[in-house]
Amino acid sequence: MSTLIAVWYNVHYVRDEICALLGALNCIVHVIMYSYYFLSALGPKVQKYLWWKKYLTQIQLIQFAIAMSVIIGLNINDCKISRQFNYIWTTLILINIGLFLNYYRETYVKKKE
Numbered sequence: 001m002s003t004l005i006a007v008w009y010n011v012h013y014v015r016d017e018i019c020a021l022l023g024a025l026n027c028i029v030h031v032i033m034y035s036y037y038f039l040s041a042l043g044p045k046v047q048k049y050l051w052w053k054k055y056l057t058q059i060q061l062i063q064f065a066i067a068m069s070v071i072i073g074l075n076i077n078d079c080k081i082s083r084q085f086n087y088i089w090t091t092l093i094l095i096n097i098g099l100f101l102n103y104y105r106e107t108y109v110k111k112k113e
Contacts, residue, residue: 007019065097
C-alpha cells in the first residue's frame with residue numbers, strides 16, 4: 001500500500017522519469033516474485049525445482065540498493081526533487097532494506113550456523 005501511495009504522489013506531483021524507471025524495476029521484480037509464488041502453489045512436484053528462493057530475496061535487496069543509489073544521486077546532483085519525495089522514498093527504501101535483510105539473515109544465514 002505504501003508503494004501505491006508513493007507512486008501516486010510521483011505521478012501527480014513529481015512527474016519524474018527516473019521514478020518511473022524505478023517503478024518498472026519494481027514491476028519486473030514482482031513478476032519474478034509472483035512467478036515463484038505461483039509455481040510453489042502447484043504442489044510438491046514443482047516445489048522441488050524452486051531452489052532459487054534465496055536468489056529472489058537477493059534480487060529484491062539489489063532492487064532496493066539501486067533505488068537508494070538513485071535517491072542519493074538525485075540529492076548529490078541537486079536535482080529538482082521535492083524534499084517530501086526524498087523523505088517518502090528514503091523512508092520506504094530503508095524500511096524495506098531492514099525488513100528484507102532481517103528475513104535473509106534469519107532464513108539463510110542463521111540456518112548455516
